[in-house]
Amino acid sequence: MEDQSQSSDSRKCSAVTGSGRKLKDNAADWHNLILRWEKLNDEGSGVAEKIVNQRLKLSPGEGATPPPSAAPPSCSQLEQECTKLLGVVSKMAAIVTRMERLASSQRGVLELEGFQWGAAGRGAPLFHGWPTRLFVELSQGLLESYQKELALKQRVVQELAHTGPLDVCMVYLSCWLYQPYIPADSRLTLEALLLETGHRAL
Amino acid sequence: MSMPSSFALQQALRKSFQHLETNQKTWHSVLAECNPLVGSVGNLAQQLRALSNVNISNTPLKAFPDLQERLHFKLVQALDIVLEKLNEKLVLLQSVRDSNSNHVTAAFQLYERNADTLDLYACTQRSPVAPSIADMLEWLQNAELYYKQQFLKRKTLLHSLRPDDLSLLESTPKRWDSLETLSGEEYITDTLFRVSFFVESHKGE
Numbered sequence: 001m002e003d004q005s006q007s008s009d010s011r012k013c014s015a016v017t018g019s020g021r022k023l024k025d026n027a028a029d030w031h032n033l034i035l036r037w038e039k040l041n042d043e044g045s046g047v048a049e050k051i052v053n054q055r056l057k058l059s060p061g062e063g064a065t066p067p068p069s070a071a072p073p074s075c076s077q078l079e080q081e082c083t084k085l086l087g088v089v090s091k092m093a094a095i096v097t098r099m100e101r102l103a104s105s106q107r108g109v110l111e112l113e114g115f116q117w118g119a120a121g122r123g124a125p126l127f128h129g130w131p132t133r134l135f136v137e138l139s140q141g142l143l144e145s146y147q148k149e150l151a152l153k154q155r156v157v158q159e160l161a162h163t164g165p166l167d168v169c170m171v172y173l174s175c176w177l178y179q180p181y182i183p184a185d186s187r188l189t190l191e192a193l194l195l196e197t198g199h200r201a202l
Numbered sequence: 203m204s205m206p207s208s209f210a211l212q213q214a215l216r217k218s219f220q221h222l223e224t225n226q227k228t229w230h231s232v233l234a235e236c237n238p239l240v241g242s243v244g245n246l247a248q249q250l251r252a253l254s255n256v257n258i259s260n261t262p263l264k265a266f267p268d269l270q271e272r273l274h275f276k277l278v279q280a281l282d283i284v285l286e287k288l289n290e291k292l293v294l295l296q297s298v299r300d301s302n303s304n305h306v307t308a309a310f311q312l313y314e315r316n317a318d319t320l321d322l323y324a325c326t327q328r329s330p331v332a333p334s335i336a337d338m339l340e341w342l343q344n345a346e347l348y349y350k351q352q353f354l355k356r357k358t359l360l361h362s363l364r365p366d367d368l369s370l371l372e373s374t375p376k377r378w379d380s381l382e383t384l385s386g387e388e389y390i391t392d393t394l395f396r397v398s399f400f401v402e403s404h405k406g407e
Contacts, residue, residue, distance in 0.1 A: 097320055148266075151265075151266075152263075152266055152269070153265075155262060155263060155265065156263075158262070159261075159263075160260045165256075166252070167251075167252040167253075167255040167256045168252075168256055168261055170248065170249055170252035170253075171249075171252055171256050171258075171261075171263075171273070173249075174249040174252070174253065174273060174276075174277060175263075175269070175273060178273060178276040178277060179276070179282060180269055180272035180273040180276050181272065181273070184275075184276075184279060
C-alpha cells in the first residue's frame with residue numbers, strides 16, 4: 001500500500017511525460033527485474049547444492065559406498081529438486097524476455113528522437129545530462145550480460161544431475177552462485193540509471 | 203602505613219578484572235563472527251581449486267570459452283570481500299587486546315609507583331575472599347600475554363594468505379581453529395572465578 005502511494009506521489013511530483021516517462025519507467029522495471037533475478041538466483045543455488053549433494057550420495061565415485069536402502073527414495077527426491085531448478089531457470093528466462101522488451105522499447109525511444117529531431121538528437125537532455133543514446137547502450141549491455149548468464153544457467157541445469165567428477169560439479173555450483181557473465185559493475189550501471197532518471201535522489 | 207596505597211591498588215585490580223571479563227566476552231563474540239567468514243575462505247579456495255582442476259573445453263560448458271577466467275575473477279573477488287571483512291574483525295580483536303593491555307599497564311604502574319610503601323607482607327597477604335596482590339598481578343599479566351599472542355597468531359595467519367596459494371587458503375579454517383588454545387581460555391575463566399569474590403566485594407565503593 002505504502003509503496004504504491006509513494007510511487008504515485010513521485011510520479012505526480014516529477015510530472016515527466018513522453019519519452020522521459022518511458023525511460024523512467026523502464027529504469028524502474030530494470031531495477032525490479034534485476035532484484036527478482038537475484039532472488040531467483042539465491043533460491044536456485046540452494047536447490048543446485050541439494051542436487052549435487054544427493055547425486056554424490058547416489059554415486060559417490062571412488063569414495064565410500066552408500067547404504068543401498070537409501071538410494072531409491074533419493075532418486076525421486078533428486079527428480080523433484082531438478083524440476084524445481086528447471087522452474088527457476090524458466091522464470092529467469094521470462095525475466096530475460098522482459099528485459100529484451102525493455103531494451104527494444106528503449107531503442108524505439110531513440111529512433112523516435114532521431115525521427116523528431118534529426119541526426120543531431122534533441123537539444124536538451126531528458127534528465128540530468130545523459131543523451132538518449134546512453135540509455136540504449138547501457139540497457140543493451142545489461143541485456144547482453146543477462147542473456148549470456150541465462151544461457152550458462154540453462155546449460156548448467158541440463159548437466160548438473162548427470163556429470164561425473166566432483167570438480168566439475170563444484171564448477172557448476174560456483175557458476176550458478178557467482179554468475180560469471182554478470183559483470184561486477186552492472187550494479188553500478190543500474191544505480192547510475194536510477195540516479196539519472198530521478199528514482200534515487202542526487 | 204601501606205593501607206591507603208594497597209587499597210587503591212586493589213581498586214585498580216578490581217577494575218582490571220572487570221574489564222578482563224567484558225573483554226573475554228567481546229573476544230568470544232568477535233571470534234564467533236569470524237568462524238563463518240573463515241569457513242567461506244576455505245570454501246572459496248575449494249571452488250578455485252576445482253576450477254583450476256577442470257578444463258572447461260572438455261566439459262559440457264565448452265560453449266563458453268571465456269568462462270574459466272570470468273569465474274576465476276568472480277571467485278577471487280568474493281575471496282577479497284571475505285578477507286576484507288575478516289580484516290575488520292581483526293581490528294576489533296586488536297581493540298580488545300589494547301583495552302586489556304591498557305588496564306593491566308595502569309594497574310602495574312600504580313603498583314610500581316607505590317612499590318616503596320607496599321612491603322612483601324602486604325603484597326603476598328591473602329584471605330579467603332581475596333587472593334594476594336602479587337598473584338593477581340601475575341594473572342593479569344598472563345591474561346595480557348595470552349591476548350597478545352592470540353592476536354598476533356591470527357593476524358599472521360590472515361596476512362600470510364595469498365589468492366594464488368590455494369593450499370594455504372584451503373587449510374585456513376583448520377589452522378584458524380587450531381589457534382584456539384583451550385588451556386589459554388580456561389586460564390582466563392579460572393582466573394575470573396578465582397577473583398570473583400574479590401571483584402564482587404567493595405563493588406559499591
